[in-house]
Amino acid sequence: MANRAPVRTNNSALIAMIADEDTITGFLLAGVGNVDLRRKTNYLIVDSKTTVKQIEDAFKEFTTREDIAIVLISQYVANMIRFLVDSYNKPIPAILEIPSKDHPYDPAHDSVLSRVKYLFSAESVAGDRR
Amino acid sequence: MVNEENSEMQSSYNEKDKIVLELMDSTDSYLLLMNSLSSSLREGWLELASARHSMGASRISSALFDLKSHSAATTLQLNHQDAGPKSEESHFSLCKWASSESPKSCSEEAKFEEDKLLQKKSNSPKVLNQDGSSNSEVLEEASEVPEATESPRTVEDQARKERLKSLSVFGVLVCPKLRAAQSSFETALETLVEVANKRADLLNAYDQVREKTESATN
Numbered sequence: 001m002a003n004r005a006p007v008r009t010n011n012s013a014l015i016a017m018i019a020d021e022d023t024i025t026g027f028l029l030a031g032v033g034n035v036d037l038r039r040k041t042n043y044l045i046v047d048s049k050t051t052v053k054q055i056e057d058a059f060k061e062f063t064t065r066e067d068i069a070i071v072l073i074s075q076y077v078a079n080m081i082r083f084l085v086d087s088y089n090k091p092i093p094a095i096l097e098i099p100s101k102d103h104p105y106d107p108a109h110d111s112v113l114s115r116v117k118y119l120f121s122a123e124s125v126a127g128d129r130r
Numbered sequence: 131m132v133n134e135e136n137s138e139m140q141s142s143y144n145e146k147d148k149i150v151l152e153l154m155d156s157t158d159s160y161l162l163l164m165n166s167l168s169s170s171l172r173e174g175w176l177e178l179a180s181a182r183h184s185m186g187a188s189r190i191s192s193a194l195f196d197l198k199s200h201s202a203a204t205t206l207q208l209n210h211q212d213a214g215p216k217s218e219e220s221h222f223s224l225c226k227w228a229s230s231e232s233p234k235s236c237s238e239e240a241k242f243e244e245d246k247l248l249q250k251k252s253n254s255p256k257v258l259n260q261d262g263s264s265n266s267e268v269l270e271e272a273s274e275v276p277e278a279t280e281s282p283r284t285v286e287d288q289a290r291k292e293r294l295k296s297l298s299v300f301g302v303l304v305c306p307k308l309r310a311a312q313s314s315f316e317t318a319l320e321t322l323v324e325v326a327n328k329r330a331d332l333l334n335a336y337d338q339v340r341e342k343t344e345s346a347t348n
Contacts, residue, residue: 012205012206012207012225013206013207013208014205014206015204015205015206015319015322021191022178025178025190025195026171026174026175026178026311026312026314026315026318027315027318027319028195028296028299029296029297029308029311029312029315030296030315030318030319031202031203031204031226031227031292031293031296032204032205032319033196033200033296034200034201035199035200039197039199041197042202045192069208069220069222070206070222070322070323070326072322091220091330092220094222094329094330096322098171098322099167099168099171101175104168105164105167105168107161107164112160112332113157113160113161115336116153116157116332116336119336119339119340119343
């Protein structure tokens, strides 16, 4: 509750980001940056010094905040906390895995697409058994 | 009897096929949107790199980010829709460049408004030249115009102000490439909202297929 944004309308929600510096800079230019009264930001810049613990904490914080509707996460960062991303199954905030400058988007790693892939492989196994 | 059973089976197969097709269709659209997102982001990164090259690395850096308390100018609107008997689907829409003073008046179609305003601006001098002699009419028109165009103009002004505000973090005189990067990331953001909506459709179809599969195996 403490980390809520100061001014929000009823249905208005934020976009949170966990990504590299350039991606964050770009989206801040697009106006999604928010800093609350306690100086908490809605983004985490991931660089070589960022620890997995920090990423985990940011992910947990953004997915539990009620004023966030979408969490953008670079796919290579999501790969570092894959267990958390894959086990997350709430519709809001929606987790979107996005490409980063040095790591192109790989559909095979996307948590939503791997769920679909698993469904079909499980179905085909069940079909074979029948 | 056999015919009835056959038609029942056929209808259940059709229903299942329909849901699976919906899932496949959503997956395809999701992948296409991700592809388009990747290209807008690539464009944005390239323009940002060009801006950094011309302005210098120290002028475009995370150290310059505004850490004072402020609200986001671009936010999301959540609309809840009933997607079926059990599930409720959420639809996201982008609310661009709402000012912190009046967060309600967002400009979703800022570019469209900008175009409209440009048209009006190009038309207005002609009117003044033609009616230059009749002062009273000109005065009347001039007083009416701001009232009629108040809302688009304020919305457009507000969008422009907010755009400049987010650019001003990196200085007053910024490289045009940085403005281009801003525009590319705005496009990427629009695509992202579409991706989020498609993802919701995909998950909805996924749940339905899973339910059908589970009921069929039980």
